Amino acid sequence: MRNKIAGLLAGLGMMFACGTSAKAQELTIFWAEWDPANYLQELVNEYEAETGVKVTVETTPWADFQTKAFTEFNAKGSAYDLIVGDSQWLGAASEAGHYVDLTDFVKEHKVLESMAPATVKFYSEYPGNSGKYWSIPTEGDAVGWSYRKDWFEDPKEKEAFKAKYGYDLDVPKDWKQLRDIAEFFHRPDQKRYGIAIYTDNSYDGMAMGFENALFSFGGELGDPVSYQVEGIINSDKAVAALDAYKELYKFTPPGWAKTFFVENNQAITEGLAAISMNYFAFFPALLNESTNPHAKNTGFFANPAGPGGDQFAALGGQGISIVSYSQNKEEAVKFLEWFIKDDTQKKWAELGGYTCNKAVLESAEFQNATPYNKAFYETMFKVKDFWAVPEYAELLQQLNQRIYPAIVGGEGTSKETLDALAADWTATFKKYGRIN
Numbered sequence: 001m002r003n004k005i006a007g008l009l010a011g012l013g014m015m016f017a018c019g020t021s022a023k024a025q026e027l028t029i030f031w032a033e034w035d036p037a038n039y040l041q042e043l044v045n046e047y048e049a050e051t052g053v054k055v056t057v058e059t060t061p062w063a064d065f066q067t068k069a070f071t072e073f074n075a076k077g078s079a080y081d082l083i084v085g086d087s088q089w090l091g092a093a094s095e096a097g098h099y100v101d102l103t104d105f106v107k108e109h110k111v112l113e114s115m116a117p118a119t120v121k122f123y124s125e126y127p128g129n130s131g132k133y134w135s136i137p138t139e140g141d142a143v144g145w146s147y148r149k150d151w152f153e154d155p156k157e158k159e160a161f162k163a164k165y166g167y168d169l170d171v172p173k174d175w176k177q178l179r180d181i182a183e184f185f186h187r188p189d190q191k192r193y194g195i196a197i198y199t200d201n202s203y204d205g206m207a208m209g210f211e212n213a214l215f216s217f218g219g220e221l222g223d224p225v226s227y228q229v230e231g232i233i234n235s236d237k238a239v240a241a242l243d244a245y246k247e248l249y250k251f252t253p254p255g256w257a258k259t260f261f262v263e264n265n266q267a268i269t270e271g272l273a274a275i276s277m278n279y280f281a282f283f284p285a286l287l288n289e290s291t292n293p294h295a296k297n298t299g300f301f302a303n304p305a306g307p308g309g310d311q312f313a314a315l316g317g318q319g320i321s322i323v324s325y326s327q328n329k330e331e332a333v334k335f336l337e338w339f340i341k342d343d344t345q346k347k348w349a350e351l352g353g354y355t356c357n358k359a360v361l362e363s364a365e366f367q368n369a370t371p372y373n374k375a376f377y378e379t380m381f382k383v384k385d386f387w388a389v390p391e392y393a394e395l396l397q398q399l400n401q402r403i404y405p406a407i408v409g410g411e412g413t414s415k416e417t418l419d420a421l422a423a424d425w426t427a428t429f430k431k432y433g434r435i436n
Contacts, residue, residue: 030080033059090126092390100322119356122385123319128224135319137356150297182251185274194251196267196276200260201404215312217241234418242414300372
């Protein structure tokens, strides 16, 4: 064991030999501008109190986040020591040499055991199933649902629902019930609508929405090892999932053709919809009575199961990586050692951050802390993500170009749509030499 540790330290020494300041007293973490970044700044203030090392969480609006990060990466700039980057960036950032390889760190510090397995797989590992790790799971997030408890619990509504569908109105257990409830509450003449889903066709909004149906219907994007997509993204299960998502769109409020997390919270705060899809990270605002007049009547649930019993959700959130061009890599490693401690992760959750730490997630204290924490815990052990390859942006654009007109415009059949998407992705993977 001693030889193993000595070998590891030697390896780390070589890794950090270039561009390392032995007495760094400051670290800069780059992230997007949102509440979790504020929570992280509160957390790292405690690191400064303990160690004397000042840590600053620098933020930029979400719209600029990716561009600003990769501009700095491509310039090999040292402005940031660590970055809380999107999971889709793993391939682009690691293959280009922008992230430090954290494989030895992850194994030595038993991150695989301390964090929920799905979060390490999708926030940290690239390529898929390779055993190579580039980040530490930081802000766990996934798509869940909020709903109007008072509408669901109204005795007259419950009686009418059971008379129409033959079972009790309650939180949906599967996508069929989700569809029935959306239809039941869809009453345009009362300006009351059934459901709010993601439909934005820029960046990953549409993908994050559709994936909730795709994965729970038993479908997959493709084979993460061989990159084969033909017969997978256009399988019968995937076609049924797209049919289901198109069906839900019929029960959305008017003008719901380009909506993402902001509008989907508004669907609840403005009393528009019975059910609304959104990332868990945006649910705290729904419990704030100053921003949501229906806060006391808002409930939450995890993404329901599909027809075969599969139950997954689209992954959001980010991991934290050490930037290769940092002048303070040694201090950054020390910071990560502190960040992954159980006590630190517990504090992170108490501040409002969504920890990926298994022990914290499984604790009754965490699950009872908010009305949505239990659904978050249930979700983070069954999440799946989009392609994390360097060409992910092209794959997202192709998905948007095929899926968007099918869902909001009703163009073509789901089979035709996904056949075309399979052809697009096959051509892209051939272009980048992943398949012949």
